[in-house]
Amino acid sequence: MSVSVLGSGAFGTALAISLAGKGPVTLWARDPEQAQMMQNHRVNSARLPNAPLPKAITVTSDADLAAESEIILLSVPMQKLRSALCAHSATLRDKTLVACCKGIELTSGLGPVSVIRETVPEARAALLTGPSFANDIARGLPTALTLACADDAIGRDLQHELSTTNLRLYRTADTIGAELGGALKNVMAIGCGACIGEGMGESARAALMTRGFAEMQRFALMRGARPETLMGLSGMGDLVLTCCSELSRNYRFGLSLGRQDAFDTNTTVEGVATAKALAKIAKAEDLDMPISTIVSEISTGKCSVGEAMRWLLNRPLKEE
Numbered sequence: 201m202s203v204s205v206l207g208s209g210a211f212g213t214a215l216a217i218s219l220a221g222k223g224p225v226t227l228w229a230r231d232p233e234q235a236q237m238m239q240n241h242r243v244n245s246a247r248l249p250n251a252p253l254p255k256a257i258t259v260t261s262d263a264d265l266a267a268e269s270e271i272i273l274l275s276v277p278m279q280k281l282r283s284a285l286c287a288h289s290a291t292l293r294d295k296t297l298v299a300c301c302k303g304i305e306l307t308s309g310l311g312p313v314s315v316i317r318e319t320v321p322e323a324r325a326a327l328l329t330g331p332s333f334a335n336d337i338a339r340g341l342p343t344a345l346t347l348a349c350a351d352d353a354i355g356r357d358l359q360h361e362l363s364t365t366n367l368r369l370y371r372t373a374d375t376i377g378a379e380l381g382g383a384l385k386n387v388m389a390i391g392c393g394a395c396i397g398e399g400m401g402e403s404a405r406a407a408l409m410t411r412g413f414a415e416m417q418r419f420a421l422m423r424g425a426r427p428e429t430l431m432g433l434s435g436m437g438d439l440v441l442t443c444c445s446e447l448s449r450n451y452r453f454g455l456s457l458g459r460q461d462a463f464d465t466n467t468t469v470e471g472v473a474t475a476k477a478l479a480k481i482a483k484a485e486d487l488d489m490p491i492s493t494i495v496s497e498i499s500t501g502k503c504s505v506g507e508a509m510r511w512l513l514n515r516p517l518k519e520e
């Protein structure tokens with residue numbers, strides 16, 4: 201089956217490089233000038249420098265050309281997914297659309313699979329998520345991800361089509377669990393970065409990760425996820441990677457908050473909007489989501505990291 205990647209950021213470019221080992225891939229960039237530069241110079245110097253584009257990749261800004269493929273990977277930031285889909289909904293109608301973004305839409309409280317279902321209901325919807333840095337995938341380092349699709353037959357096809365020699369995909373039908381694991385771990389990574397940046401130490405980070413995971417499970421189970429999905433690559437796996445590595449943008453953003461350093465506002469930090477969405481849902485539904493709520497507060501400058509940590513520690517004692 202032919203594959204296109206809609207969105208030429210770091211992750212979309214890395215996935216295109218990995219898949220180019222199996223056959224032709226079309227990589228769509230919205231900016232014609234950028235597409236032309238990438239096509240000519242064979243590198244995405246803006247988002248993924250040092251990763252040469254194999255010959256099998258065609259970079260284009262022609263959305264109709266990209267939409268000729270049967271499988272379309274959607275690799276745009278979560279808060280841009282709906283507008284990107286709406287802009288091309290007519291050509292995407294009969295396609296298999298695989299969301300590669302992590303987050304909860306602020307305006308609707310929905311994850312990426314639900315946003316696909318709402319905007320292009322005729323398409324087949326799936327999700328690719330789990331622990332992976334774009335640079336690792338582009339370098340061909342071993343990576344394992346989760347492919348989530350409610351339709352088992354389509355999920356099996358996608359698992360085979362999108363696995364490569366170094367990119368091993370596991371399959372699940374639990375799209376809710378997979379999308380919420382990937383969304384919430386970014387929020388926890390901001391919290392862990394802030395904790396380390398503030399100088400609170402590794403023990404405090406372990407506590408935040410563990411209680412953060414409890415919060416991820418609580419929220420996901422309430423939305424109908426399966427517990428084992430949260431224990432897998434898309435949940436625990438990605439939580440560990442993102443909360444413990446300075447390669448993560450969410451973690452680095454948290455570090456900058458703790459250290460009171462400047463941070464480049466053009467960087468994609470998915471956890472900020474997702475924390476806001478979670479805080480809103482937690483308040484409306486009277487759910488106990490203390491870490492997500494406080495991460496939303498520190499991310500938007502409503503309280504300092506020191507105040508946030510003190511608030512978390514001083515809540516009433518409870519059973520684990």
Ligand SMILES: NC(=O)C1=CN([C@@H]2O[C@H](COP(=O)(O)OP(=O)(O)OC[C@H]3O[C@@H](n4cnc5c(N)ncnc54)[C@H](OP(=O)(O)O)[C@@H]3O)[C@@H](O)[C@H]2O)C=CC1
Pocket residue numbers: 206207208209210211212230231247275276277278280283284300301302303332333334335467468470
């Ligand atoms: N980077 C990573 O290691 C990983 C990222 N992800 C996920 O992948 C998703 C994308 O992240 P990533 O690639 O890193 O982000 P980047 O910041 O590298 O790139 C974002 C891309 O989205 C494009 N874009 C933004 N808005 C639109 C729009 N409305 N229509 C079309 N394209 C648009 C940008 O185009 P332009 O350049 O023109 O602004 C850019 O190419 C995120 O949800 C992230 O969590 C998942 C796993 C790993």
Ligand SMILES: O=C(CO)COP(=O)(O)O
Pocket residue numbers: 302330331332333386389438441442447448449450451468469470
């Ligand atoms: O999702 C990722 C790793 O799995 C990438 O994390 P960041 O978006 O924080 O860089």
